[in-house]
Amino acid sequence: MLKFALSRLGTFIPTFIGVALISFAFIRVLPGDPIIVMAGERGVSPERYEELRQQYGFDQPIWVQFWDYMTGILQGDLGQSFVTNRPVWDEFFTLFPATLELSLCAIIIATAIGIPAGVIAAVNRGKFFDRALMSTALIGYSMPIFWWALLLIIVFSGNLGWTPVSGRIGLLYFFDTPTGFMLIDSAMSGQDGAFGSAVRHLILPSIVLATVPLAVIARQTRSAMLEVLSEDYIRTAKAKGLSTARVNGVHALRNALIPVITVIGLSVGTLLAGAILTETIFSWPGIGKWMVDSISRRDYPVVQGGLLLIAVIVMIVNLIVDILYGLINPKIRKR
Amino acid sequence: MSLLTIRNLSVSFATSSGQFRAVDGVDVDVNPGEILAIVGESGSGKSVSMLATMGLLPWTATITADQMSFDGRDLRTISAKERRKIVGNELAMIFQEPMSSLNPCFTVGFQIREALRKHTSLSARERHARCVELFEMVGIPDPEKRLKTFPHQMSGGMNQRVMIAMAIACKPRLLIADEPTTALDVTIQAQILDLLTGLQRETGMGLILITHDMGVVAETAERVSVQYAGQKVEDQTVQGLFETPHHPYTSALLSALPERATEKHLPTIPGVVPGQHDRPAGCLFSPRCKFADDTCRQTPPPVQSAALGHARCHYPLTTPEEVSA
Numbered sequence: 249m250l251k252f253a254l255s256r257l258g259t260f261i262p263t264f265i266g267v268a269l270i271s272f273a274f275i276r277v278l279p280g281d282p283i284i285v286m287a288g289e290r291g292v293s294p295e296r297y298e299e300l301r302q303q304y305g306f307d308q309p310i311w312v313q314f315w316d317y318m319t320g321i322l323q324g325d326l327g328q329s330f331v332t333n334r335p336v337w338d339e340f341f342t343l344f345p346a347t348l349e350l351s352l353c354a355i356i357i358a359t360a361i362g363i364p365a366g367v368i369a370a371v372n373r374g375k376f377f378d379r380a381l382m383s384t385a386l387i388g389y390s391m392p393i394f395w396w397a398l399l400l401i402i403v404f405s406g407n408l409g410w411t412p413v414s415g416r417i418g419l420l421y422f423f424d425t426p427t428g429f430m431l432i433d434s435a436m437s438g439q440d441g442a443f444g445s446a447v448r449h450l451i452l453p454s455i456v457l458a459t460v461p462l463a464v465i466a467r468q469t470r471s472a473m474l475e476v477l478s479e480d481y482i483r484t485a486k487a488k489g490l491s492t493a494r495v496n497g498v499h500a501l502r503n504a505l506i507p508v509i510t511v512i513g514l515s516v517g518t519l520l521a522g523a524i525l526t527e528t529i530f531s532w533p534g535i536g537k538w539m540v541d542s543i544s545r546r547d548y549p550v551v552q553g554g555l556l557l558i559a560v561i562v563m564i565v566n567l568i569v570d571i572l573y574g575l576i577n578p579k580i581r582k583r
Numbered sequence: 584m585s586l587l588t589i590r591n592l593s594v595s596f597a598t599s600s601g602q603f604r605a606v607d608g609v610d611v612d613v614n615p616g617e618i619l620a621i622v623g624e625s626g627s628g629k630s631v632s633m634l635a636t637m638g639l640l641p642w643t644a645t646i647t648a649d650q651m652s653f654d655g656r657d658l659r660t661i662s663a664k665e666r667r668k669i670v671g672n673e674l675a676m677i678f679q680e681p682m683s684s685l686n687p688c689f690t691v692g693f694q695i696r697e698a699l700r701k702h703t704s705l706s707a708r709e710r711h712a713r714c715v716e717l718f719e720m721v722g723i724p725d726p727e728k729r730l731k732t733f734p735h736q737m738s739g740g741m742n743q744r745v746m747i748a749m750a751i752a753c754k755p756r757l758l759i760a761d762e763p764t765t766a767l768d769v770t771i772q773a774q775i776l777d778l779l780t781g782l783q784r785e786t787g788m789g790l791i792l793i794t795h796d797m798g799v800v801a802e803t804a805e806r807v808s809v810q811y812a813g814q815k816v817e818d819q820t821v822q823g824l825f826e827t828p829h830h831p832y833t834s835a836l837l838s839a840l841p842e843r844a845t846e847k848h849l850p851t852i853p854g855v856v857p858g859q860h861d862r863p864a865g866c867l868f869s870p871r872c873k874f875a876d877d878t879c880r881q882t883p884p885p886v887q888s889a890a891l892g893h894a895r896c897h898y899p900l901t902t903p904e905e906v907s908a
Contacts, residue, residue, distance in 0.1 A: 480683040486639055487678075488698045488749070489671030492663075502688040579687045579735045 252574065256567050263563060264556075268321065271555035272314055275548050282306075282330055282546035304330070304548075317552065326556070327549030329542070336553035340535065344557075345428025346416060347527070347534035351519035353450055354457035359512060362462045363501075366469025366508075371496055373474060381466065388463035397456045397529045404452060411452050414531035418445040453530040457523050461515035468511045472504035479503070505576050513569035517562040586757050586789050587613040587636070587674075590650035594628070594635050597643045603859045605631045605644075607813040610893075611791075613757060618783060618790045620804035620821070622797065622836070626856050628813035629793045630679075633759045637676050638666050654756065672702040675750035676759040680766050681742035685734035691745045692730030695752055702753040717748040720785075721778060740771035744778070751782060757789040764799070776803055797840050801825060809833050812856050812867040819892035829887065829894035829901065831872045866897065874898055 283292060283300045292300070301307045305316060320327060326336040365385075369378040405413045412418065416430045423437035431450070434442035476482065477500055485499040524536040535554065542550035573580045594606040606628040613619050621629045635646045636658065651658045653674055658666070678684045686694060692714055699710045711730075718726035721744040734742055743763060750758055760779060764772035780803050783790045792804060800807050800821060807824045809817040809832065817830040828834040835852045837843060844850065854871040857863060866884045869875040879897050887894045891901070 480678060480680055481686040483639055484678065484684045484746070484749075485686065487637055487671055487676045489667040489669070489701055490697065491667065499686050499689075503686070577688050578733045 253567065253571060256570060260563055264560065267559040268318060268552075268556055269314070271552045271559075272317055274555070275543070275546070275551045276310070278543070278546070280546050282548055285546045286330055321556070326553030329550045330547045331542075331545055331550075336549050339538070339550065340554060340557050342428065343533055343535050343538050346430070346532060347520060347523070347536065349429050349431065350450065350453055350457060350523065350526075350532060350534060351516065353454040354519060354523075355461060355512065355516055357454055357458040358461035358465050358515065361458075362465030363469050363508065366466040367473055367496060367501060367504075369466070369470045370473030370477065371492075378470075382470070385463040385466045388459045389467075391459065393456060393460070393525050394529060396459060397452070397526060400452050400456060401529075410448075412445075412449050414529075416446065416449050416532065417442065418449075421445060453523075453526050453532055456529075457519060457526045461512070461519070464511050464515065465508060469504060469508050472507045473500055476500045476503045502576060506573060506580070509569055509572050509576065513565055517565045520561050520565065521558045585612045586615045586617075586654055587611060587791075588650055588652050589632070589636065589648060592632055592635065592646070592648040592651060594631050594640065594647075595645050597645070598859070600859065602645075605813055606635065609810065609813070609815045610818075611636075611808065611815075613789045613791055615756065615789055616783075616787045617806065618780065618792065618804045620792045620794060620800040620807045621810060622794060622800055622807055623810035624795060624856055626812075627810040629810050630761050631813075632810075633676065633761060633791065633793060637670055637674065637759070638663070639676075668702075671698055672753045673756045674759075675753070675755040675757075676761065677743070677746045677750045677763050679762040681739050681746050682734065682766070684746055685742055687734055690731050690733055691737070691742075695730075695745070695749045698749055698752045713752065714748075717752055718744075720751070720782065721745075721748045722774075723748070739767050740775065743767060743771075743775055747775075747778065747782070751786065751788070754786065755788055757791065758783070759791045759793070761793045762795070763792075765795075772799075779803070797836060798842075809836070812862070814867060814895055815893070816868065816895045817892045823892065827900070829892040829899040830868075830896050831874050831900065832868045833892075833894075834900055835871075835873075866895075 282304070283297055283306075286300075298307075305313055308316070317327070324337070326340075328335050329339060332339065365381055369381045372378050401413055404411045417434060418441075421434070421437070421439055421442045423433060423439060423442065425433040426436075427433055430446040431443065434446040473496075477496075479500075481503075482495060482500055485495045490499070521536070523532075523534070524540055526532065527534045527537040528540070535558070539551065539554050539558075542554065589609065589611040592606055592609045592611070593604065595602045595604040605626075609628065609632050611619075611621075611632065621633075623629045631640065631644075634640050635644070636651065636653070638658070640646065646659075648659060653669060656665075656669070661669075685691065692711075695714050695717065696710045699705055699713055703710075703713075705713060714730055715726040718729060723729050723741060723744050729737070729741075734745070737745070747763075758779075763779065764775050767775060776799060779790065779792070782788075792799070794800060804821050806820050807818070808815055809824075809830065811832050817824070817828065817833045819829070824833060825837065828837055832852075835850075838850045839852065841849060852871055857867055857870070863869050863880060864883075865881045866872070866875065866879045869879040872879065882897070884895050884897045887896065887899050891899045894900075
């Protein structure tokens, strides 16, 4: 297992360099000069412009800029934001817990509902529950997210007043956020109702973000289960006199999980890269919103570094998924 | 009293092109401690009738029978829950493909212990001891180590031994072996058959051996039931069957055995088993039968007496001379 993980780590290096190169090139091919954007409507004098160009190293040839960037990365320096002057690294880790907290909640909701729903649909194939569930899943999958989010806000925040409209915590609460995870920090703060407030703030964005993965997981679980249920070993399990719940829930599900884990992994990767729409609608201070803002500001170091860190996180998620494959089905470990 | 009694069992499947009758009026009787072989070509309904007995057919199957009882219990009216207490316990089955019949996600030990946990009151330690004992019975060396392996880490022959160990774990009174050696190497086939007959002698369980191999029948069984196109066409002792087959199909099967060939070319039975859409009106074997006349082609044949091997034939063969004719 360790050998397997290490061999996978080896493939990280070329991927890492590739991502670094693409993110470096991507922001530079976008039209727009960062200095002009920074200067805003007031403009900038040619002397000051030249000065800033030298300060940020834009006067250097492009390969020299890339070389400086890469050597910086290897020393753990992702550069500083043009806008805030804070290191990209610090900004990322201030915002990432918010995205992580939201993504994990969403994926937990999607998995906890999606897998059982898919199993039940597969077992009752063609019956009412199966049809109803699969139609609902299709709607969930095809619905525009911003519309769904607004609908939920109108009903639950507007009409019913159960949930707040935006943010991570009520305005009344002030406390330190050592972990960056609002659920943990609010619970540790000891303030009355802080935790409840954090939970209420998390509910709607989690549901919105969970909708698409939930639909995908339910559909994937159903189709994987249908395939597995016709396998010979399911007949063997039934021939042992095992209960239907055990045959479906243990013997079939374990085998059906491989493709399901794949889509969960892909979903987690996408979610961690920042749920741009959801974060924007709910004013959730996560990395999706941060990346979009930085791109429009032509904040080169933030876009480069942010993309690179997101790519690393997606790679780590993929590695975890690969390790899970082997744990679920040892036959895969051999390959 | 016979252990398993089946009268007039029919199984049909709902297919997109209508009902397909896979088993058509089959009778089966097995006594305690008896070895019955069910022989027939692919598609003759031999596996399906046994899967119906086990309750393992998919919901697309419609099963009807005048009688279907195991050890005095009516399998037609039994609840699913009651059936699960019998299946895997007193009535066990092993299958054709050992490699795909074991779950790849669990160790073989887990899969055997699971049956023991379901049907016995043994403690975890006793279950493990029983597994070791079972592995020794089925001839798997180094049981302690092998119990921890996964099916893909073992050969087909070893996996079939695991399947057998799993089936006999709860000391069944009847074991159904559905072509247990078909997917295995020839050298392993003999070992597995010896193992099955040995275990049958040791434990006194009844054994139904489903096969298409007359050689296997001759070596292992006491009584043979021959199936053709979903019907039982003959049922007699092995010795009687090999000496005087009463049904022309049985006779043709026997003359197709390489050991019995008298000519340079191996005799074959012309034509194929009738399918869903070309079932003859009369005897199902009539299109391929060299003795068939208009009666055979138009009228379904009666089932003859026990002395004539319950042959489903208008003109059963009666003497060895006739058979070789």
